[in-house]
Amino acid sequence: MPVHPIEYRYGSNELREIFDIRNKILLMAKVEATLAEVQAEFNIIPKEAADAIRKAASEISYEDVKEEEKITKHETMALARALAKKAGPYGEYVHLGVTSNDIIDTSMALQIKMAGGIIIRRSVELLESIVSRGEEVADIVALGRTHGVVADPIPLSFKFAYWSYLVRKSLERFVRSLDESIMGKISGAVGTMAAMSELTDIDPQLIQQEVLDKLNLKPADISTQIVPRDALANLITTIATFSSALDTIANEIRNLHRTEIGELEEFFEEESQVGSSTMPHKRNPIRSEKVCGLARIVRSLSIAALENMVLEHERDLTNSSAERCFVPEAFLLLEEQIMTLTSVIRGLRVRTDRIKDNLTKYADLSLSERFMIALVKKGVGRQTAHEIIRRISIEAYRSGKKILDVLREDSQVSKYLTREEIEILSDPSTYIGKGREIAKKEFERAKSFLAEVLTYE
């Protein structure tokens, strides 16, 4: 039975299969076969050899390779031997002129490309759901809060627009970092292509290009025994930033789901879902909590990925064990966060009743700025107006009264504002500035971006 939750609990099967060790072997075999194919095209090896290797690659099993690894203690050499055995006499043409990491790094690039495609797909769904739910709630005005304390009101769509921004920018950066990471190499033991150069008069840079073209990858600008690990570190820190953006959104939903606020509720399967094994009334925002918890792991991986860049000379092996852990973890945990948040957003219950109640209850707190501005418009100096409202707030606090009540009775205020004016100003739903327009603009930007990213192959 599995131990790590990315095996069975976090991430989709579709993504898991990409990082499955069996798939890794198959992709490595595919790179070997593609190399042979290109070498045959350049007449470096017989066409029949390339065919035999392609066939062997399609038949190779994980077990075949593990059997060889027991002997050689070297994963790629084990693969080469297993392929060679299957390819019969043509087996001698396997792995010609290359080093292990030509195969390992190129196949990792294939994995990352496929995995990245899935992340993009999932992110598109998340962004769509945020925009769609956000557009629905443009007419709802809710309390804003800063420092956990009531502040100016906002249209609820403004909050969704902020989330849209966070996901859109995260995805933009992800696409860019992914694109930069999809680099393979066929450059040999130290990156100079020396072995291949001796084997043939063809420029080995052409061979590298051709192999990677067939695999839909780009060559690294320069490689040593391996592709430099800066792009991977950049990809993982980008994933960590993405993950922290999702943490921000899920954390917000948790806070708005609080009993005492109750403005947004994570959905709950009432018929059967159990919130607590001992408190039967419980409806906990467990999905959002999971999104926040996983961010802790994904953030921490950025440290491993950064340390991982520092390799000695033309490479050392310290990256290998670290990457076996952090690459699949980063992708599968990010995917789990995205998918979970998508379902939370889609199922989110917008409690208009609670939103309205809260807005009414704390109206005066949400309007202190407005009254200060109103005084300014009547000719009071800004600093003076601030001090007047501050004084009124303190009086209200001390006496347990509402600010609005104190304000209505205040002799200094009444010099400037009539009862009617105060009444008109006391409606928080009209104090939202350009919130709706700003939100709308963001949704437009998100939709344009979605249209664009969907064409990403």
Next chain:
Amino acid sequence: MPVHPIEYRYGSNELREIFDIRNKILLMAKVEATLAEVQAEFNIIPKEAADAIRKAASEISYEDVKEEEKITKHETMALARALAKKAGPYGEYVHLGVTSNDIIDTSMALQIKMAGGIIIRRSVELLESIVSRGEEVADIVALGRTHGVVADPIPLSFKFAYWSYLVRKSLERFVRSLDESIMGKISGAVGTMAAMSELTDIDPQLIQQEVLDKLNLKPADISTQIVPRDALANLITTIATFSSALDTIANEIRNLHRTEIGELEEFFEEESQVGSSTMPHKRNPIRSEKVCGLARIVRSLSIAALENMVLEHERDLTNSSAERCFVPEAFLLLEEQIMTLTSVIRGLRVRTDRIKDNLTKYADLSLSERFMIALVKKGVGRQTAHEIIRRISIEAYRSGKKILDVLREDSQVSKYLTREEIEILSDPSTYIGKGREIAKKEFERAKSFLAEVLTYE
């Protein structure tokens, strides 16, 4: 097929089974059964119910629980229902007066206790191997190096003694942090034991004590819905420090294994092991490299564990998903490091030929301090003597000569030191101060500690 290397590549099966999700279920069932047993002893539930629940706990399967979880979306509630079903009419006595985390945290403490025992056992083997190999090499004098540049010589045992110190202290801290972490709780929904208090007149603190006594655990000094996560954070950072100590040792072996130094060699299975798929001569220190690579992951987990302490109110759920990842990873990767380093130390080839060659070749660099001190003993002021030898070193560097050769010809030096004196001082093997004694003392400390830790149950 698995994705994460802790499933199949890193860590022992013995340790893996402890963190296996099936074992987790069995341990949770064991806690439920122990609770029932204690409740029966205190006449809160019938003796027959406790027996039925114990029997159900021994028969429960992972699949039973997963079936229920599909409905409830709640792991512990699913377990309770599965147990209840198996226990027939007595099923109603399952999970009485407790909350999920009474079961989850207590069973996690059981896992950590068992896993910690394995780590201690592995560490003992590592420390023994270091001490044993260290004692073997007390007579060998080798170059010391600081900043990667040759410095005073050392007895080779001194280096092993430093490693012994690192592992001994790491293990001391681990035992202490582990001990502090083995806390369970039976304190209910928010830690006040309210439900149990209503159920019975027995002091629920007694019930908690009794359940944990039977499980060989301690109660948390105070718990909310969960055991506070500070002790776990402390355990994980202790593991990260341990891991970095192993990184230090493995990194040293890699450096001494370098072609140009070659004083220590990681063992190599000559008959079959392949060092490189393209450079057939290669003998790479791959095991030590793995130890260093894994430290990157383990170090990073300390961040996740520290963030994990911050929970709201009487708990939120963000710790749950994070811990599912970092707890098994920390243990399994540390174990892999320890086991790998043990095999490296045991198989380490001490190349006395290379050590001697290097010592001879760079003798003059390793003795510059000695000559400065020799001048001091002859009455030259310390700062003056330092400047004399510094001057000679520069002359040697510029002319490409050996320092010793320049020194022998130096008119200022010859005022104080005779040719014979210089010759005697020129033997680096006699310039090791108290290195051997210090190393010996450390080995004695390590052996005393080992004798003591072996009695740790």
Next chain:
Amino acid sequence: MPVHPIEYRYGSNELREIFDIRNKILLMAKVEATLAEVQAEFNIIPKEAADAIRKAASEISYEDVKEEEKITKHETMALARALAKKAGPYGEYVHLGVTSNDIIDTSMALQIKMAGGIIIRRSVELLESIVSRGEEVADIVALGRTHGVVADPIPLSFKFAYWSYLVRKSLERFVRSLDESIMGKISGAVGTMAAMSELTDIDPQLIQQEVLDKLNLKPADISTQIVPRDALANLITTIATFSSALDTIANEIRNLHRTEIGELEEFFEEESQVGSSTMPHKRNPIRSEKVCGLARIVRSLSIAALENMVLEHERDLTNSSAERCFVPEAFLLLEEQIMTLTSVIRGLRVRTDRIKDNLTKYADLSLSERFMIALVKKGVGRQTAHEIIRRISIEAYRSGKKILDVLREDSQVSKYLTREEIEILSDPSTYIGKGREIAKKEFERAKSFLAEVLTYE
């Protein structure tokens, strides 16, 4: 003007002066003078030389040393030269038989010892304030919350007891890790004491012991050119755990300070303090927010300290630049957190009115477990009782009624519980189990610990 906030904003002047570069120079000079004193006692150097060096050490200025460093590019050598100049003819006895890090590491241990003493003092004040405020509120019953959702009630003292636990354990660990870190060394270039061994027949281990005794430090069990950095890494991760404990407490205060909860309020200087430059009513929990913000930095330092352990051979210099940053930052930021939280706790306004209102308002949510248990006591099976209350909760949720109202009318419930029984059970203030006793016990433990730690010299 300064750049980094630890220069002027975070931490006390008292602590700042310890890490001040001028103090560092003075402490290094003190170590040199103590070394000379011991060497004079052992007749290695003239008594007059030791006196002259002691005098020079008392007169040395930061500027003297910086002048020399411009030439030598070596901090300790600059100090030795500056001391030597001041000591006149006896200057030649400065720094005899030692290496720079004998001075640097030993003086850093002095700094850490002094700084640690301040942290202990500050922590004692924090713990005292928590216990004292906690004991005051033992009679107040408040809502408990899990997942941000109302749960069983707790006595308010229980929350303070949890904080007491967090600070007490953090301080316990800090004292232990500090104690382990206060190690000096006088063991020379590679730790073998070779130079000193040649200078004199006295066992240099005695000299090391004597110097460190005079400085109230312990010798490292083994040192290379430097004291091993594992104890420092352990100290910094302990500080990071401490910092995260403070983050937990401050975060809780922020949540309880929320407008909609309002049970605890960070104090506010009404006469003059401004909460917002634009919203005059604002009373924000800015001190608690600062405590949480600083935890981000302190946590991150643990990574630097862990990486810092890995040094090559008998040392490399990579630790030096890193430690110059993370050591003072860790101490000063932790101190700022402790001092800030102490003032927050002392000034905390306990809003009994809001606590009571909330308890009444959400009583039914906080009692769902109690009613389940009440049914069990009347003979209903536990799982059945859970399902009954869950059903009632859903009905209440759907109809917008209070659970208690639905429960009173429920025909299934009324089979077991009378109106009177339901009324009695409906008082949340009697549903706090052993919360008060557990809190009291913790406060006793804290007071015992405080009595003990205050004797720590």
Next chain:
Amino acid sequence: MPVHPIEYRYGSNELREIFDIRNKILLMAKVEATLAEVQAEFNIIPKEAADAIRKAASEISYEDVKEEEKITKHETMALARALAKKAGPYGEYVHLGVTSNDIIDTSMALQIKMAGGIIIRRSVELLESIVSRGEEVADIVALGRTHGVVADPIPLSFKFAYWSYLVRKSLERFVRSLDESIMGKISGAVGTMAAMSELTDIDPQLIQQEVLDKLNLKPADISTQIVPRDALANLITTIATFSSALDTIANEIRNLHRTEIGELEEFFEEESQVGSSTMPHKRNPIRSEKVCGLARIVRSLSIAALENMVLEHERDLTNSSAERCFVPEAFLLLEEQIMTLTSVIRGLRVRTDRIKDNLTKYADLSLSERFMIALVKKGVGRQTAHEIIRRISIEAYRSGKKILDVLREDSQVSKYLTREEIEILSDPSTYIGKGREIAKKEFERAKSFLAEVLTYE
């Protein structure tokens, strides 16, 4: 005296002044003045008020503001009051319609823009020095190494080209992340521009645009009370990746500087520099070690910056204290690394003698692949050829002979290769494949990029 090394030791004065708290105040005043100017242009406030505020802003001092902060406990409010006082009757127009973070975030964007410009300038110098030194050494062939063990040879320029790639890509990413971070905001208390909307009929989005245009900044796509912190987190992780790239290069120089390798030497001021206070011969790569040490701090800051993204509602204050630390640290420490590495690269001594010696000494190890390929070209199967050379390597290892010597005598090899052929193949300087071409291409890419980045305003 200062405590933190960024005050006096790391980073340039030029950069330090940007983050100086006095400069921060001046920039905040500048934003206030620019706001007033735009408001005057739009006839929201009198032209004279804008002039008075501009004048006040030019005269304000740090001390003025600190005086006010003692009263208000609010930094921006203190600035507004200090400005207002200086502006006399027009002081009432200061800070009109905005919130503190309109000023704080916008001035931080100004700081980051200026600081980023300096980093770009420094990076350009570093990249130029790498390219220039790399082009000089294109004719030198040196040993390649993987796993610390000798591998195929490389042209020395290839190593510099790898460094060029690392710095070029780091700078590319830095420019992009910087560009994305230079966002200001004039959007009020919660981002809706409500106050400004009430003050005037002008669209406040125009006012924001106009203010930021004058300051050469861009508006955030959407802002709450603050600019979202994702772009800052992305900038800091980009800096951490850059820092790790420099760590890689400096670490390589340290390894090649080792006594036993000695191929590259960090420069040393022979006349005066002291390598060790006790070992007078020492020439340590201390500058490169510093670069590596600082990377530990910079990497760790990425964690703080990632956690820093997660803010509640329309903002909380936890970002404030954290950013005060990590923003200046990240810039100043990165700058120190870049400047230090530039001086190291410029002063690097290429020891062609040692390079040649090593190449000769370990020629046979560096050519094992070549002989395998040679056999393949003669018709031996690849896997068979690998096994032949592996066998020969083992024989050589066991007998202590050179591989080339064993190979020359090997009966299996002599079936395929003549003595003459073996002799020709035995010259490592001809086995560098396309290394020179690849390096040249990279230098061209770097030069194009430099030409482009230099136009970056």
